[in-house]
Amino acid sequence: MRQIFLDxxxxxxxxxxxxxxxxIAGVEVINRRITRNHFHVYLNPDRExxxxxxEVHGITLEFLQDKPHFIxxxxxxxxxVKDGELVIHNAPFDVGFLNAELGKIDRPKIETSTCNIIDTLKMAKEMRPGQRNxxxxxxxxxGVNNSKRTLHGALLDAELLADVYLAMTRGQESLMMDMHESSVTFDNGATRLENHVFRVIKAEGDDLIAHEDYLKGLDKNSPSVWTTIQKPQESTE
Structure with a gap:
């Protein structure tokens, strides 16, 4: 699975x-492993x-004057991001801005370029209700080291989000792997059983007498379910 952690x-x-x-920054994760494939760019907004x-991100308009435009x-x-799964903290905020930028240049919404969008803020609220998330x-x-995060920065925040998400979902991943392994074992076992011929051995003689004595012992205090079940009548034909 290819995921893009975006900020x-x-x-x-x-x-x-x-x-x-x-x-804009995106960090690529494939099969839960962070790759070296990143996307990062500063943009000239043509506005104040x-x-x-x-104060939050520390980026000045002077710094952005020579940067490219979104188009x-x-x-x-x-x-x-094409065909990847976007993972975003507070996804409605970033998706709203991306779609606004795309709309200005007559491009389809970001949802058309991705297979799914995950909001990690929503996930965290469900996991940790009533807490700061x-x-x-x-x-x-x-336990993710964020000591370098003195200001908000898209690339650093995307990298931290990837680490947080992998930690948040580590138990789910193990559970899914266990379920998959159990499924494979069961399927293989079922295949073997279908091709197996079972030998049926009926109880008789002393085994039947011992079984009846055991049931009588169960019935000393009250009738057990085994003796209350009506035995099938033998055919007279």
């Missing part, structure tokens, strides 16, 4: 108010950055 940084909180993406947003990198980005809190809970 963005923006000029503000609301794409409907004209806020734009200024950083809200002071509150800049310049969209094909490379879509090729990177931001990325820093999850790093502490799952």
């Amino acid at each position: 963005t940084e923006t000029t503000g909180l609301y794409p409907a108010q004209g806020h734009r993406i200024i950083e 950055i809200d002071p509150a947003a800049q 310049d990198v969209v094909d490379e980005f879509l090729d990177f 931001n990325l820093d809190a999850l790093c502490r809970h799952f």
Whole structure:
């Protein structure tokens, strides 16, 4: 399975108010192993950055002046995420911004380029109801080292999210592997049984007498289920 752990940084909180993406990062994980295949780019938003947003990520408009626009990198980005499963912390936020950027250049929504989108914030809330479930809190809970995270940065946050998600789902992965192994064992066993001829040995003589004595012992206090079952009548034909 190919998964892309995605994060963005923006000029503000609301794409409907004209806020734009200024950083996108994606980290590739294949079969639960982080690869060296990353996507990372800064973008010129052609607008001011809200002071509150800049305090969070530390990215200035001056730094972004010579960076490409979203339209310049969209094909490379879509090729990177194509047919992968996107894993995002608070997915509605990032997906909303991505779709706003794609809509500005008449491109289909991001959902059309991916096979699935997982929201790790929703997962964390279900696992840890009533607790703080931001990325820093999850790093502490799952023992992921986030000491380098002094500011929000898309690439570092995507890498941390990958580590957190793998820790969150480690038990589920083991369970699925156990179920798969059990299924394989059962299927193989069933195949062997279908081709096996069983020999049926009926009880008789002393074995029948011993069985009747045992049932009588069970009936000393109250009739057991074995003696209350009506025996089939022998055919007189």
